[in-house]
Amino acid sequence: MSAPAIEFTGVSRWYGDTVSLADVSFTADAGVVGLLGHNGAGKSTTLKLCAGFSTPSTGTVRIYGDNPRRNPDVYRRVGIVPDHSPPWPFLTAREVVELSARLHKVPDYREAAARAIATVELEPAADRRVAGFSHGMRQRVKLAQAIAHEPDLLLLDEPLNGLDPTQREHVIALLIRLGEQGRTVVVSSHVLHEVERMAPRVLVLVNGHLVAEGSTAGIRQLISERPRRVLVTADNARALARELMSSAAVDAVRISDGAIEVETSEPSQLSRELPAAAGRTQSLLRLIRPVGDDLESVYTYLHDRARGQAR
Amino acid sequence: MILPVYRLTLRALLLQRRTIMLAVVVLAPVATSLIYALARPGGSDTVDFYSGIVQKLFVPAVAALVALVFGVSAFGDEREDGTILYLVATPQPRLELVVAKVAAAWTASLVLLVPSLVLSGLLGLGSAASLRLIGWPLVGVVLASLAYCAASSWLSLKTRRPVVIGVIYILLWEGSVATYAASAAKLSISAYGSAFVAHALPQSAPPVAGLVPSALVLAAVVVLAAWGAARSLARTELP
Structure with missing residues (x-):
């Protein structure tokens, strides 16, 4: 049996006296998974740990059975959309996406980048520098660089931030499609109705604790029962x-x-x-x-x- | 796959505003040599003047500072703005990323340092200028700046104040302690760089080591710093 895309076992992460994540365990496999919680709930920390950008204080994080901090080869299968990090401003959108595809060892990286840029509908602006982009356009560049190498696991930190309603619809449809293709898509958000539109499964984090986990309908039921x-x-x-x-x-x-x-x-x-x-x-x-x-x-x-x- | 990261970093380093400030720094020895060339006192020894410029200003201060800033910026700027995530989240071996970054910082340093040293030599030495008098100091600067770049790249992944620590090392240790205590000079990058200068120019004090040992020490600094930086990159907390 192959290892799950994400496996958290008793993961805690604290920074000084602040507990960011407390004894969180879950696994994630094919499909869209929503990571729901208010600001500071631990969503970004969870994604950072998944992405190998941080080490748990206790517990283990495995991505396809491996530790990405020890084995960077795992990143061949992982695409990441960070929340607060726009790509290099002096590069054009196409250069950013081509660079990402190339570093992910895609043989025909130009073709892969062109496909990803078309997927996020950024073709008209592809040869413009990222420095002149709006927040929404930067979000789409980040998304394009994350999907250019067609990863099995996609980690997205608040990917709908800054997008206009049409772009939101487009990105939501894209993420649903990727989930249906059998990829694991983890999307963080603090907006329930946004998450429930694309994620059949939701993890709810509150103050670093995983307080609810299950189908979106189940979480909605829990909320309505309160x-x-x-x-x-x-x-x-x-x-x-x-x-x-x-x-x-x-x-x-x-x-x-x-x-x-x-x-x-x-x-x-x-x-x-x-x-x-x-x-x-x-x-x-x-x-x-x-x-x-x-x-x-x-x-x-x-x-x-x-x-x-x-x- | 070093080349795309090398190109990206070099572009980032040369496009930053700090490069203009560093260009002003590398103009200092050129300006000093120009003033000397224009107002040269009769009977003065141009080789002595040039030797002083290279050994007291260029190697220990100008080259060290320029390489420190570029070496720190290679990783430091990307850590600050978060773009480092896009490099780390790739299957590239960490050592390759470090090698690309150090090579880019070194190239950026040489873009400023080499013309400055050559111009200072031509202006300061005048008719005495020769390939030997300018070439050996150039070798010293090239090798020392590589060691500074590697060490400062490692420092930028180990501490939040790499420039402050680097400047303290350059000014306090290399510029002060190591000039008085011969044993302290053994832990000075600029002292090993100066060993190449001493091969062509007169020195007030004997070099810390011969050419081959100096080259080996500088190479060891580069290898250890690159290895340490790769290790830190795999362990450091990213934004």
């Missing part, structure tokens, strides 16, 4: 709160400064029952607003849930 809090302002708040407490959709009710904070695991049911309860108590609803529904709260919930602290 308790929600809704702030309700109404005229007859106390009566409405009492009425809501009898509802099966409501887990808890608190009143503070005349506003009702409702905790529910069934937000859809609550949205149906709340107007009815208001009608029964003759309360005029003035405001209904979700609390803590931002992405950060979702990650925090997944983190707490993974550590058995979520309510």
Whole structure:
């Protein structure tokens, strides 16, 4: 049996007192894998370790069963799109991609570079210097240099950053296609809906911990199942709160400064029952607003849930 | 596959603004020789003047500084802007990458140093100029600058302040300690470079070693520094 494209075993990475990655284990093989998490969650560290740009403090990282830091030959099968490193500004896009293909030992590197440039739709600007490129164009140069040697494993750190909507669609379609071809494509992002469009499998990182792993639909389900809090302002708040407490959709009710904070695991049911309860108590609803529904709260919930602290 | 990396690095080094500053540095011995040629006192020894320029200014300061800056920039600039990732993420052997980088830094150094030394020689020596008087110092500069380039490339992968450490080594160790203590000169790159100068020009102090031992020491510095740099490149934390 051949070794998986990526194999993390008990990997931790810390810088001084800061833990960037804590005891992370996973494997990745053919298909698109989304690496999801907020800024500073450990996504870039994970990709750096995959790419061999960093060494784990503890644990092991294997790429096709090998350590890329010890055996650079592994890079024949790996393409990398770093987040914060634009290619050499004094080279043209074509020179960058040809250089990459050549260094990856592609026999007909000019032809390979032309193909990659066409794939990312950069042909009109191919002979212009990277220095004059927009952020989106640089992203496409980075992508072209990463795919020119047709790698089996593609590591992309926030590849959609700086792209306009049309380019995003194009890149997403390209990554899906590469995944369907049997390549392993690891894409980091902090935007869930972006990841779920291209990645059937998602790894969620929060504060360096791998807090959820599985199908995109499964992660979406986990997120939708988390308790929600809704702030309700109404005229007859106390009566409405009492009425809501009898509802099966409501887990808890608190009143503070005349506003009702409702905790529910069934937000859809609550949205149906709340107007009815208001009608029964003759309360005029003035405001209904979700609390803590931002992405950060979702990650925090997944983190707490993974550590058995979520309510 | 050294050639594309060599070309890329050479282009990057020669295009940087620092090269203009270094060009000013290499003009110093030329300007001094020009002033001497224009206002030469009657009966002065042109060989003595040229010997002083080469041994006190060119080898220990100008060549050392230029090679240090180019050697550090070969890897240092790419580490800073992250472009080094595009080289490291390739199946190229690390030693080959280092050799290409050091060769590019050396070439860039020679582009500035060789014309400067030759011009200084022609202007300073005047009618006394000969292939021997200019050629041997040139060999010393060429070999010493290679050793400086290799050592500073290694330094740029080992520390975050390679230029500061390099300048301290050049000014404090080579320029001060090694000039007073003969044993300290054995750890001075410029002292071994000066051994070639001494073959053609009069020296105030005996050379630290003969031509062959000096060449061997400089070669050993290059090999060890390149090996160390390749090792560091495989282990260093990249951006």
